[in-house]
Amino acid sequence: MSALSLFAPAKINLGLSVLGIVPSGQPHTGYHALHTLMLPLDVGDTLEVWPADALRLEVRGADLPSDGRNLVYRAARAYLDTAGVEAGAEIVLHKSLPLASGLGGGSSDAASTLLALHRLYPAEVDLPALAARLGADVPFFLTPGAALVQGIGEQITRLNLPSISLVLLNPGTAISAADAYRWLDETAGFTPPLDVGAIRAALAGGQPLPYFNALQAEVLARHPEVAAALGALEAAGLHSPLMSGSGSTCFALARSREQAEAMARRLQTEHPDCWVRAASCSGV
The missing domain is CATH 3.30.70.890 (GHMP kinase, C-terminal domain)
Incomplete structure (x- = not known):
């Protein structure tokens, strides 16, 4: 099978309010409550994904780990385990975005990984829930388009x-x-x-x-x-x-x-x- 190639867009926050810290006794206690407009851009990273007998990740363009310390690897492992897939995937991540830069690169890469594996190994998996476990920004990238993002990142209203x-x-x-x-x-x-x-x-x-x-x-x-x-x-x-x-x-x-x-x-x-x-x- 030929490789799946997915574009992982950067995002900007068109304004970012931090309302406070979620108080004890409520879901997501201790996390920050957000109110932000997020927009995907036409610049970003690219992933290539093939089915394989095991999970392997290669990163090009940046000095990043290729094991469980990498969010792409963790996203792939989470999907394969949740879907009950015994096979794996060969993933090449082409980094173009700067690291730790406020553009959501890692989160977008993780979301694209989930989408790619869902296409390679279709299964009844709740992708938004899985994405939320990986990081606050990851669910936003599962669906194209601008959005008002609230809560800890899980409340997404497309605009x-x-x-x-x-x-x-x-x-x-x-x-x-x-x-x-x-x-x-x-x-x-x-x-x-x-x-x-x-x-x-x-x-x-x-x-x-x-x-x-x-x-x-x-x-x-x-x-x-x-x-x-x-x-x-x-x-x-x-x-x-x-x-x-x-x-x-x-x-x-x-x-x-x-x-x-x-x-x-x-x-x-x-x-x-x-x-x-x-x-x-x-x-x-």
């Missing part, structure tokens, strides 16, 4: 949003999501829900977006290079710069795909040590 073009800039700093949330906890800097209606209206009108990222202030306080990335995007004439997720990737919106591509080329020349990409999201 139609206007198409957007943007530029991504990563200064080369890996930031642990666990650290970013811990820094927020230390200040109790929790935030109210996003004004989703206002964000959608601003997108439709090409206006600056009234959004925020609850994790951003504490990350900037410790990583001035992330603040510099936001400044570089704004100086390039892009609007509504924001850090995505727990960082360190920042993004800003362009008036068109052509402007995004032109500004990405300019920023890559001005900041050769950074990872810079033009990207788009269809919004649906």
Whole structure:
């Protein structure tokens, strides 16, 4: 059988509110309650998957483990075990996204792994439940499209949003999501829900977006290079710069795909040590 090839898209958080910590006595006690708009992009990683007699993973493009420390491996093992499949799979992960960058690369890779194995070995498996066991962002990537994500990431409401073009800039700093949330906890800097209606209206009108990222202030306080990335995007004439997720990737919106591509080329020349990409999201 020829290999299945799946694109694993990056995501951005078009605003990220952390409402607080789920109190004791409720499901998901101790986790963070979120309110965020998530959009898949047309940049990401790629997976190739074949049926095999055992589970094997190869990673190309990044120095990552290929065993149970890798989320792709864990996703594959979880699906095979849950589906009762005695065979395995040969998986090649082609990494294009920077690591620990707030773009959801690992979560997207894991979701694509579940989808690929479900096609190779169809079975009555609750993929969203399995995805939720792997990580808060993984369920989002099982279905295409923008979404309002709430709870600890398991409450997903698909939304139609206007198409957007943007530029991504990563200064080369890996930031642990666990650290970013811990820094927020230390200040109790929790935030109210996003004004989703206002964000959608601003997108439709090409206006600056009234959004925020609850994790951003504490990350900037410790990583001035992330603040510099936001400044570089704004100086390039892009609007509504924001850090995505727990960082360190920042993004800003362009008036068109052509402007995004032109500004990405300019920023890559001005900041050769950074990872810079033009990207788009269809919004649906």
